[in-house]
Amino acid sequence: MDALRERFAAELTAARERSHLLTSLDDGDLVTQVSPLMSPLVWDLAHIGNYEELWLLRAAAGVEPMRPEIDGLYDAFEHPRASRPSLPLLPPGEARAYIRTVRDKVLDSLDGLRPENAFLFEMVVQHEHQHDETMLATHQLRRTPSPLIEKDLPADVTPWLPETRIPAGPFTMGTSDDPSAYDNERPAHRVDLPEYFIDTVPVSNGDYLAFIESGGYDDERWWHPRGWEWRQGKKVGAPAFWFKEGVWLRRRFGTVEPVPFDQPVQHVCWYEADAYARWAGKRLPTEAEWEKAARWDPAREKALRYPWGDEYVHGRANLGQGRLQPSTVGSFPRGASPSGVRQLLGDVWEWTSTDFHGYPGFRVHPYKEYSEVFFGPDYKVLRGGSWATDPSACRTTFRNWDYPIRRQIFAGFRCARSA
Structure with a gap:
């Protein structure tokens, strides 16, 4: 003790x-x-x-x-x-x-x-x-410069494949024995998924710019009906905090700077992420697909607390407010999951296609206002944490959720497709 x-x-x-x-x-x-x-x-x-x-x-x-x-x-x-x-x-x-x-x-x-x-x-x-x-x-x-101090976080960047295949089969989703886990992460249960493919890295600002410049925001074909209504009403045409003055710029903590096209896109809502995925000929992963890619070790038939193992290792993910922005796409190869998927923890929260709900056998603990009152189709699940998330509140079972119109959060996404 x-x-x-x-x-x-x-x-x-x-x-x-x-x-x-x-x-x-x-x-x-x-x-x-x-x-x-x-x-x-x-x-x-x-x-x-x-x-x-x-x-x-x-x-x-x-x-x-x-x-x-x-x-x-x-x-x-x-x-x-x-x-x-x-x-x-x-x-x-x-x-x-x-x-x-x-x-x-x-x-x-x-x-x-x-x-x-x-x-x-x-x-x-x-x-x-x-x-x-x-x-x-x-x-x-805030519009004024922030007093926050950014630290240098070394991150190796090595070549990566665009996507990886996740074989069909069951895996253990959630947890029953993690002492830090919230009620919505419990209990552990078996989920059987068909074969699918998932991007090995998050969608980058450069990738997303191609969607913008192809007229993606103006083409109703790519948008969920409620997303199209939102886009028309808000008249948005780029991620939050982006604007164009000859070149694309962004405002980050009160400072204007060029958009770094090699970083994961952030400050996009679920509707924007969903539209991009459709435009790219893909879709957002389900929550179960995201978790299987993040934690399942097929060689040992074991679910991991972190993509790289059961113990947190500093320097394998961009977490904890060290950098005040995402790391370059392709960073942290040593933080990859057994399936070879990178940057699953940290950098940006990742939208999934799944509505927030309790797992089979869910029990409120210690109070229903933490999770249960949010269950339903109004909220979409986000996974993985962002650069602003502390390691104590980030693991492969951790579930976040928000309205599909939220953009001020540090959220991005990666894509998946059915086999």
């Missing part, structure tokens, strides 16, 4: 350092809502602390509520993002003091950590990192 306590203390501290970095702004910037799609950063900051108090102090340690009057303010299901600036939120200084007090109490409580509460600590660490990624999306929507 001592090693577990030390690990949780270190992981909580690392997540908080990241949160502080993302909120190191003037108070005016913290309380400003840059888009109705996102909360003011000060809401995310206090929400992180309130969630931690709810689960690690009240639920796990039995501590009396510190600020019960603010629970409703920071309930993500009670107030949509667009309305949060009108709430009587804690001002920045008070929010910082609150989350600091919560954290001090949580660290003190680790001495009494019980094994049955270990998942709650896993959940809270992942939750904070997930909100850190959300705050990065808020930073991307």
